[in-house]
Amino acid sequence: VPPAWQNHPDMDPDLRAFYDFNSKHMEPWDGPAGIVLSDGRYAACNLDRNGLRPARYVITKDKLITLASEIGIWDYAPDEVAKKGRVGPGELLVVDTRKGKLWQSSEIDNDLKSRHPYREWMENNVRKLTPFSQLPEDQVGERSFDEDLLKTYQKQFAMTNEEVDQVLRVLGDMGQEAVGSMGDDTPMAVLSSKERLVTDYFRQKFAQVTNPPIDPLREKHVMSLATSIGQEMNVFCETDGHAHRVTFDSPVLLYSDMQQLLELGDDHYRNTILDINYDPQEKDLKQAIDDLCDQAEQVVREGTVLVVLSDRALVKGKLPIPAALAVGAVQTRLVTANLRCDANIVAETATARDPHQFAVLLGFGATAVYPYLAYEALGKLIDDGALDKDYRDVMQNYQYGINKGLYKIMSKMGISTIASYRCSQLFEAVGLSREVVDLCFKGVTTRIEGANFDDFQQDLTNLSRKAWAKRKSIEHGGLLKYVHGGEYHAYNPDVVGTLQKAVKSGESNDYQSFAKQVNERPVAMLRDLMALKKTDSPLPLERIEPKTELFKRFDS
Structure with missing residues (x-):
């Protein structure tokens, strides 16, 4: 769970090499996560690379440390506080319970980056492709298909x-x-x-x-x-x-x-x-x-x-x-x-x-x-x-x-x-x-x-x-915009035209023309594969809400 080191220009080159070396073999975990772990001696908290999960800690004068997403989970007096802080994005906080030592992220980074000559390994072995902007014209490429x-x-x-x-x-x-x-x-x-x-x-x-x-x-x-x-x-x-x-x-x-x-x-x-x-x-x-x-x-x-x-x-x-x-x-x-x-x-x-x-x-x-x-x-x-x-x-x-x-x-x-x-x-x-x-x-x-x-x-x-039929032309398309003979569109000109006519005239026949366009369209959506199931015994009208009540729940 490293920090976002790729676009950090001021990072120590040796520390950058450490993160870069390990990124070649394991992808980062984005979180959000505040990972708390212990092996019996060391207790640690690691925060996700973007700092999406808060992790705040308080150390009291009697050397008791509490860490959680919020301050105040433990009742202590303000004058008992020796130090307050937070774990930053991609940072690590470690407590050595045997020696009573608190390791900050910077100290851990200094230890990790010096364990191997990561910077030397990266400089000697990593190969980089020549950037496109630095290539001569004859290597940029050109059309090869007639x-x-x-x-x-x-x-x-x-x-x-x-x-x-x-x-x-x-x-x-x-x-x-x-x-x-x-x-x-x-x-x-x-x-x-x-x-x-x-x-x-x-x-x-x-x-x-x-x-x-x-x-x-x-x-x-x-x-x-x-x-x-x-x-x-x-x-x-x-x-x-x-x-x-x-x-x-x-x-x-x-x-x-x-x-x-x-x-x-x-x-x-x-x-x-x-x-x-x-x-x-x-x-x-x-x-x-x-x-x-x-x-x-x-x-x-x-x-x-x-x-x-x-x-x-x-x-x-x-x-x-x-x-x-x-x-x-x-x-x-x-x-x-x-x-x-x-x-x-x-x-x-x-x-x-x-x-x-x-x-x-x-x-x-x-x-x-x-x-x-x-x-x-x-x-x-x-x-x-x-x-x-x-x-x-x-x-x-x-x-x-x-x-x-x-x-x-x-x-x-x-x-x-x-x-x-x-x-x-x-x-x-x-x-x-x-x-x-x-x-x-x-x-x-x-x-x-x-x-x-x-x-x-x-x-x-x-x-x-x-x-392979040379006379066959490339299709115009119609996926993004309606084209006659192209991909079907639910809101094609025929549907829109009949809808506008029905709205303007208010005539039942005009609405039926619009409804026919919709109901008889090709199967385009999952709902087109379904049909209303009719019952043999319809409900009596007195059990049906009047239209004045139904209109209240209409939404557009």
Whole structure:
């Protein structure tokens, strides 16, 4: 339970090295928590990194110390008090009951940081990726897909013109998500008539009772997206080998970041790229995922530290395993085989474009994500003149915008660091069958089942058929805004028009037209799957409240 040391510029370098060294192998606990512990000799209190749980202590002249969340739990006279204080965020207070000594956090820090040459170990062994802003132009990256190939990938991975313009363009131009109105009147993914990404089947959890959310703007100094790659080793046996890690500032990889990771010539960071595209004539989706897990387990046992799950090598006749399914299944397999600490998962995928999609991949086990199709689409916008910025600025803006989105998603659960969010599975599945959850998202709540592996394979087949048909254009979209022939919207122009007409005229026939539009709509919400159960013996009218009483309880 360390303090928020990442953004503390005045911290002692040796103490920073101690915290940094241990952060490579254990994520911090955000709390809120005031942890009180004892081994019989030492009694201690450790406060969470953000100081969300108060811990105040009073020491009286007869050397009695009391510590609690409030002052005054023990009755003492004011003149008996020798000292008052509080445990700060991430601080530790220890009492040696044998020697009668009180250890403050600063004294404990001085002892811990000097036990090993942490600073020397970190300087000699930790490798850092060259920041994007410091790279020469020839290493920044550029478009590699021609027009036809880009169009094929966009159709295969359900990227619409609407998404390119309303999501990617805004991220690349402004460095933040587009602002839209609240609410979503489109069908849940499992009820949609369109092919939807697996990430659409998940809803983010948020803090309600157990912990408070964090303000990702005003409290950003306690948050961090710093990511490291390498084996996680025994925290109780500290050696210089524990510091063999590669660090970078964000799990959202740019072109140069990905190239640097793949070119690390060191066994500590040996990589293997696993192609997650499969031939549907040879196996179905479930078998393809099982085979992928077998491959991942084998390469990790053989010494691979960086497992890259890539759908980039797509060819006609093959289908891509959805990255969320691939990452979740490999994560589950490596955990089951007790190999997860020996390897890191990097997703090189076309299915990561907005912050929610990144959050799903990271929350189910990915260490980092390389969204190559997003960069290709942004590159085309630059070439077409839709973005009046150079390639470097657009890529940095996109990464910054996704980072802001991740901060927001983490903060809703009161989580400060990406290390704590990774593998947390802080999602609820809506409309995923039990077989999919058990194989790919073990432990996730799915109260309403639905789509199975066959359904996802059918969606992939439909998308593939469109993708390789050159005359088939990219779909306009309609998920964010109603488009004729696009995704269904509960508040479409026909519904709104008939409602307005009924309100203005007050005629029963006009209201019936509106009611018909609503009652006969496609199944879009769970309530559309239900019907009122009629009884054979209706209640007599004298037992029904008059309309004057019913109106009092109407709410809009």
